[in-house]
Amino acid sequence: MARVVVDVMLKPEILDPQGQAVQRALPRLGFDGVSDVRQGKRFELEVDGPVDDAALARIHDLAESFLANTVIEDFTVKVEEMVGEEK
């Protein structure tokens, strides 16, 4: 079994009011020096069987058609190493 992580972020040109609200709260918490915050989504997929090129291609399709809306979002797919297990 392996874990595949899909990160989804709003495209840079898309306004992110949630990220802005987080950024504006930081100085109140005494946390200075952060000029911008953008909030995204992380999906952790526990995949049965080997994560070979074919499996990754299917996950890429899934991310592109469902997990992300590519009109407004970018995504990345990466395989997370499992400690003590062969990849």
Place this chain on the structure above:
Amino acid sequence: MTARIGVVTFPGSLDDRDTQRAIRLAGAEPVALWHKDKDLKQVDAVVLPGGFSYGDYLRAGAISRFSPVMESVIEQAKSGMPVLGICNGFQILTEAHLLPGAMLGNNHLHFICRDQKLRVENADTAWTVDYDADQEIHIPLKNMDGRYVADEHTLDELEAEGRVVFRYLDFNPNGSLRDIAGITNAAGNVVGLMPHPEHAVEPLIGSGRTDGLPFFTSILKKLVNV
């Protein structure tokens, strides 16, 4: 014979009954459609109603877009069947790529509920022929994810082709780009908008006006005259 207009109920739909009622008041026959059922029961048109289908999980409309009924709606819409998406229905239509762009959370991060002034900019679609071009109407608006976004090229194309059907007047309630409240596809059979015409069909309720009723008389006129 009157027109048969389907209204889809998804898990989390809220306004399916109001929409059926609006259709009946306009003189057409509402037909209840179920999200798990591919069968459109030979309706002449379909309305995707407002609500929070699938709890707006992932993105508003993202999960509904893959429901069995949507397979048939997408196929039929592409061959010209009139489809109207109201609020959550509009979100489903953008997620299904039947309409360009996408819907995001309101820029002020609050749910909003108000009587909204709109301008009808395209009175030629299947759902707006009973309005006059540039007519100003008031209908209720209530949403969390009403911010319409698309890239500049798409926005320019929509404007150039007259596909911005409704624009917010006086106040932009959600940060929608270019004050866009509703759009249509190139063929003019698919229309989506955030405000709720089905809540403005009787003087007693909604905005106290009947400014939403022409949506439903438009489609009846369109279908009966075919």
